[in-house]
Amino acid sequence: MADLSIDFCGIKSPNPFWLASAPPTDKAYNVVRAFEAGWGGVVWKTLGEDPPAVNVSSRYSAHYGKNREVIGFNNIELITDRSLEINLREITQVKKDWPDRAMIVSLMLPCEEAPWAAILPLVEATGADGIELNFGCPHGMPERGMGAAVGQVPEYVQMVTAWCKKHTRLPVIVKLTPNITDVRHPARAALAGGADAVSLINTVNSITHLDLDRMVAYPIVGEASTHGGYCGSAVKPIALNMVAEIARDPMTASLPISGIGGIGNWRDAAEFIALGAGCVQVCTAAMLHGFRIVEEMKDGLSRWMDTQGYADIAAFSRKAVRNTTDWKYLDMNYQVIAHIDQDKCIKCGKCYVACEDTSHQAIARAVDEAGTRRFEVIREECVGCNLCEITCPVDSCITMVPQESGKPYMNWTQDPRNPRAEPAPAAAVVEQAGA
The missing domain is CATH 3.20.20.70 (Aldolase class I)
Known part of the structure; x- marks a missing residue:
């Protein structure tokens, strides 16, 4: 014990x-x-x-x-x-x-x-x-x-x-x-x-x-x-x-x-x-x-x-x-995408409303001939923000699934999109982020 x-x-x-x-x-x-x-x-x-x-x-x-x-x-x-x-x-x-x-x-x-x-x-x-x-x-x-x-x-x-x-x-x-x-x-x-x-x-x-x-x-x-x-x-x-x-x-x-x-x-x-x-x-x-x-x-x-x-x-x-680190040392190449477990989904639509009204319009709503609603993630639109997971009332119904990007670790100080990028050896930056 x-x-x-x-x-x-x-x-x-x-x-x-x-x-x-x-x-x-x-x-x-x-x-x-x-x-x-x-x-x-x-x-x-x-x-x-x-x-x-x-x-x-x-x-x-x-x-x-x-x-x-x-x-x-x-x-x-x-x-x-x-x-x-x-x-x-x-x-x-x-x-x-x-x-x-x-x-x-x-x-x-x-x-x-x-x-x-x-x-x-x-x-x-x-x-x-x-x-x-x-x-x-x-x-x-x-x-x-x-x-x-x-x-x-x-x-x-x-x-x-x-x-x-x-x-x-x-x-x-x-x-x-x-x-x-x-x-x-x-x-x-x-x-x-x-x-x-x-x-x-x-x-x-x-x-x-x-x-x-x-x-x-x-x-x-x-x-x-x-x-x-x-x-x-x-x-x-x-x-x-x-x-x-x-x-x-x-x-x-x-x-x-x-x-x-x-x-x-x-x-x-x-x-x-x-x-x-x-x-x-x-x-x-x-x-x-x-x-x-x-x-x-x-x-x-x-x-x-x-x-x-x-x-x-x-x-x-x-x-x-x-x-726990500063934002600028987070991995810009890391990506997650939402996944909805249809067996757990209760069709409440909270994820759809939240994403459609206030986020990235990355959840599609469909209604079959019987009038049953179904919600699916539009993968190419999903940015992995977690809003759908947070609004879902069912535990583990929506999960954020890591995606294999094939890209190495890159933080904002190294990102070419950063007008003030600070070229540095990746190993040194990772060590600093984990300090």
Whole structure:
């Protein structure tokens, strides 16, 4: 059976599934229930200076799919509204009772060295395994010079990280904001400041929807609302990209990553790990479905690893990074064509409508004498865009079949159609693309 235990920048955990800093980790009661359910670690909800933050009501909203499925989750909640003394006391007791679980403490303080120097010894005294610097909160705290206001300025990221490394022996994990043009810059700054790891992504700035009768966005506080932090399955593609960008950047390739953003099952976790994460953090899925979801996550990941021959997490961590490259290094001579399995086709015509109206008119529709519809791919018109496969409601009914072109690998830098082609030995370019 696969070994799920990890050592993440010196922090040991029985499995890679941690609860992210959020309402589920705001008090000992919740954290103990999580550990009883099988979570490998937690990041305690962000602590700050006393007096504690004051939250509003209400605090959450959602972006729904069909049947009220929560696709995205929005919150305007701030850091912990419980006193520093109570939080530190509870962290101490929980760590004492659960010594084998990872206990990370999230922190957010003003951009002044003195407050950090004061709080870090207190956190270290709890027996916690590490700290996470919250440089990502997009609402409430940035107006006070904290959260995303720090994470969006690489110089601040480096400065505060260096302070923390100066005043604590604990591993320092820097939590990055996605509300930035290029996430590599704050990641590089964190590394320059001495960070032991980074975690990402924090929440995305958002407004989910409005009450059109009252003309106010959700969540509604009195007669007004504000932007909040977006999370849940909808942000997973953004998070995967940013994790991969850091993992394949030569300047940060060695930096351990804790992956966050839309993780709700074992497959999500495996994807983050394959793209560079050493552990994963979960919040929204636990809030929607409860702590017991970790049972399926652990079981599913372990079973999949067994089928693939992966003995431990390290065996497939970052394995997909080498296959992630810049667009200009993709093979221009590679070609796929759609194929429709007529035995699986339910004749709904969704592929035809999508291709005919918005794509390449590469699917033909025919009706026989009995009035039965049939859809066929027009091979010479198909560009292999995948739209038909995506719109098809039947799994594996439409597949994209690779075509033998007889042409060698050629990327855009070599393509004669490129007015700025850069002649280079193919072997060298392939090596760069797979780096």
